[in-house]
Amino acid sequence: VTRGRILVVEDDVALAALVTEELEVAGYEVQRATTGSEGLGEVALHPFDLVLLDLNLPDGDGLEVAERLRDDGVAVLMMTARGDVESRVAGFDAGATDYVPKPFDVRELLARVHARMRERVGGEVLERGDVAYEVETRTVRAAGGSITLPPREAELLQLLMAHPGRVFSRADIEHRLHQGELPASNTIQVHVSQLRRRLAEIGVRTLVRTVRGRGYTVP
């Protein structure tokens, strides 16, 4: 049983080999592609949980590939030169897609992949302190009992618990959870407040925190 399927689209063969090796050691099943079109072809043939995408590809702009993958609902983690995303793509929703700036430390890349996979793959239990969240059943267990969350709040909690300590702005969350459709401006706020109320019922009061001027986090 693998921890998930990952496609690595990278034209630098040595770098691709290295990343593949590390991901395989970490327990993932990995496919490789060296061009954008090859990558899109692979995605059309096989399901992947995550695509690691280099933005500088020999057959054109990696961003187009990223956008097509995102439209297909495939999670993308971009690998790119520092500052490239901002400089090259004014209109690109960087919030919807994480990126790892090159040069990266492989350990850092792995940490990103793990967090991203926790967010995507079910059948897992996310834990923080004495709170455990079972992804498949949308159940939160704590000292004060357990509770099953409705889908939207469950997605929100899964996102926050998959990236402990990371602060997500409302825009980030909207991009991730609503992929494309535009929710009302206060939707996220409403979800957070409902999620907090439900968690409080089982005695969990400081799991989801608001960071002034930044967003929400599970510290």
Next chain:
Amino acid sequence: MSRTPPRRGSFNLRTRLSWLALATLLATVAGLVVATDTAFAAFQRRELAGVAEREVERVATMVRSGTPGDRFVQDEATRLQFVSANGEVVLPNTGAAALPGVDAPTVHRTPLPDLEGTWMVAQRPWRTPSGLTAGTIRLAVPMEAALATRTALRRLLILTGLAALAAGFAISYVTLRRALGPLQGLARQARDVDPADPRLVEYGGPADEVGVLADGLARALDGIRAHRDAERERLADVAHELAAPLTVVTHHLRRLDAELASDASDRNRERLRAALAAGDELLVSSQDLLTVLRGDLDERLEWHVVDLADVAAQVVSAYPGVHLNVQEGEATAILDPVRTRQIVRNLVRNAVRAAGRPDGVRVEVASEPDGRRVRVVVADDGPGLTPEEREAMFGRYVTGGGSTGLGLAVVQRLVAAQGGRVDATSEPGEGARFVVSFASAQTAWADDGADDPGDGIDADHADGSGSARTG
């Protein structure tokens, strides 16, 4: 290349040009006054001489034609003398009396009136009706009135000249001021141009020579900026090209190090570790270089709850021997973990270099007693801050103080981008002490019933203004 800056308070262009204008005006006015006065005087003499000549001619004709009893001249002011051949004044005539119709006139021994000086004199031979030449007729027209007119004119000329001078000076001063004012503004702008971002503030003056100069300057700066940006971009590409294979090299070395644990000889392991350390160092430098080269772009920061003690421990683990002291109390802040690690790592690396050995470096993590700020202190017992380090920390731009300058410039930028503060102190012989501080996570929580972070739509962009600066 060193230049002597212009002395302040010395003659400036405006004053010099005003003086020049004043001198020109003065010369012109003086010339005009003198020329007008001279011409007028000549004109007056010519006129008066004409009058005198005509009068004396008329008198001579009257005498010759013998019309006794007639008045010779009507004007009381005109003087008339009949001087005999032997020089005696026969009739000092005031013009009112008639000449007696005699051939041998009576001699009146009255003194000669002074006909020089302020009189215009003309003379004719004195011929009697019988054709004898009895002497000379002299006629004098007074010049007082003419001289008074001339004096009045001269005074008027001088007064008008002075007024023109004052007006001319004022006009030239104001004109020059208006013309050169924009030049001064332009000079100020040029002096204040930020070498890190060479551009002119909009020039609002007229499209005159100064406007053309401003335009030329702005174009030159635009060119410089474009050229520099292109160079930076090229350099960033090169740094990036170098970093990619370096990632592979260091990674394989690290794996090799892990896998050869027991098989390799101590010497080989040492070699491997040295190669790995060098590779890591190169990677770090390339990251710093990319941060500085592409740092002008609004880099996306990823906010996390970051424990400074963890960051310091991670960094210090790569520099065995460095002392780490974590004080009681939580030292967390909302920061970008990768950039924060880069900050602390650069400070520690810099301190180890300055001290010459790791155990001369002390890293301390603490939070303020009221818990509102958290800080990392990196101190070394080296020779203290160098001018390059100072420039990198507090200068407006990197002047190229080598890798040290680069590392500290990165610290300065990344701290500022995350809304923090960095201070450096140095006592001679006591080493240097860098203090990086941020608003603590405690000040960022907004849990008291608030579900709205107030992050707006741009909250995911790093504007560095999110966390409050205190002190």
